[in-house]
Amino acid sequence: MKEYGYIEDGYLRSRILEPYIERLQTETGEIETRTVSVEEQIKQLSSEYKPVDAVDESLMVCDDDNYTIRLVPYDNGDKISYRYEKVVNNYKLNADIEALKAELAETDYQVIKCYEASLVGEELPYDMKMLHTSRNAIRARINEIQATQINLTSL
Helix, strand or coil: CEEEEEEEEEEEEEEEEEEEEEEECCCCCCEEEEEEEEHHHHCCCCCCCCCCCCCCCHHHHHCCCEEEEEEEEEEEECCCEEEEEEEEEEEHHHHHHHHHHHHHHHHHHHHHHHHHHHCCCCCCCCHEEEEEEEHHHHHHHHHHHHHHHHHHHHH
16 A cells, blocks of 8 residues: 655645556456556556655654644655644643533532522522632633633744
8 A cells, every 4th residue: 555645735635555456348248357556556647646655653642732743744855745743732722621611501500599599598508618619710720721722822
């Protein structure tokens, strides 16, 4: 199996080439099969196609969860190679923020019930001090992640 491709408007267009079986009907009506080799397929490609380097999985690992590795293909003369760019993992940071917002939403009911009870002078159904402290901690964590995201993006 070999990959051949070319860069078009900054994107890699590629084909995976592997031997395949071709069936042909002869003049007598018989069906013949033959294997089309990778080399034959390469000869049929237009001149813009070049061999594509394999992705180095060891370079795809990032030790910081706030980052991810982006593959950027480029024309390296006689072949297509990759640059491994470390970029901010906005998807993960946004998912973390949304998860924390969902945690806040889960305690909204408790806040409303405590507020209603305080309005009518009844005993509070939940520990308001603990609820307030935990919600503030969640908000602080959201603000921290957002600040991290802004700082990382501006680098």
